[in-house]
Amino acid sequence: QQNVQQSPESLIVPEGARTSLNCTFSDSASQYFWWYRQHSGKAPKALMSIFSNGEKEEGRFTIHLNKASLHFSLHIRDSQPSDSALYLCAVRGYSAGNKLTFGIGTRVLVRP
Amino acid sequence: GALVYQYPRRTICKSGTSMRMECQAVGFQATSVAWYRQSPQKTFELIALSTVNSAIKYEQNFTQEKFPISHPNLSFSSMTVLNAYLEDRGLYLCGARGQANTEVFFGKGTRLTVV
Numbered sequence: 001q002q003n004v005q006q007s008p009e010s011l012i013v014p015e016g017a018r019t020s021l022n023c024t025f026s027d028s029a030s031q032y033f034w035w036y037r038q039h040s041g042k043a044p045k046a047l048m049s050i051f052s053n054g055e056k057e058e059g060r061f062t063i064h065l066n067k068a069s070l071h072f073s074l075h076i077r078d079s080q081p082s083d084s085a086l087y088l089c090a091v092r093g094y095s096a097g098n099k100l101t102f103g104i105g106t107r108v109l110v111r112p
Numbered sequence: 113g114a115l116v117y118q119y120p121r122r123t124i125c126k127s128g129t130s131m132r133m134e135c136q137a138v139g140f141q142a143t144s145v146a147w148y149r150q151s152p153q154k155t156f157e158l159i160a161l162s163t164v165n166s167a168i169k170y171e172q173n174f175t176q177e178k179f180p181i182s183h184p185n186l187s188f189s190s191m192t193v194l195n196a197y198l199e200d201r202g203l204y205l206c207g208a209r210g211q212a213n214t215e216v217f218f219g220k221g222t223r224l225t226v227v
Contacts, residue, residue, distance in 0.1 A: 043221065045218070046215040
């Protein structure tokens with residue numbers, strides 16, 4: 001049974017600062033790793049994904065994946081008030097079929 | 113683009129009654145549909161996963177008897193909450209995916225209040 005944990009639970013950052021979110025998983029055979037973002041009252045929407053060890057950058061957002069340490073992270077450079085949302089990490093294990101397991105979420109508030 | 117619509121957006125039901133919620137995929141074929149419940153205490157619990165040509169798989173603590181799901185075609189799924197009680201309150205989200213390993217698209221959810 002895949003266990004996905006996120007930290008911190010919530011975060012307040014000043015505008016322009018760097019935001020770092022963490023996600024750990026328990027299935028070492030996991031293959032696909034996603035970050036979703038959910039603004040208040042809106043549907044969760046996929047932000048970024050990574051499938052192999054290393055780093056992936058898209059604009060102000062960077063994902064790091066380290067399968068050996070069962071950890072991946074999301075970093076937001078130059079955080080903006082519009083980045084304020086609930087961030088959910090999701091993992092698909094090797095034997096999980098199409099099942100995507102989500103973490104509990106990190107609530108981010110970017111203060112102007 | 114790919115969109116997922118859920119309805120109703122909000123519903124209130126009396127304790128012990130049942131309610132049905134629906135999920136419609138537009139712009140892609142939903143070969144896989146997952147139903148989640150997002151609550152203040154434990155966000156994003158997976159209830160069940162339905163994949164075309166496979167049996168619906170329910171997670172621990174969720175049963176077909178309590179949350180029957182229908183996935184009759186590649187654009188529609190429904191789930192019923194039978195005999196709803198206070199612990200069933202929350203935002204029920206439908207996540208649909210086309211091809212394997214691609215993005216899951218979510219609807220805005222159906223918020224269930226039980227009184």
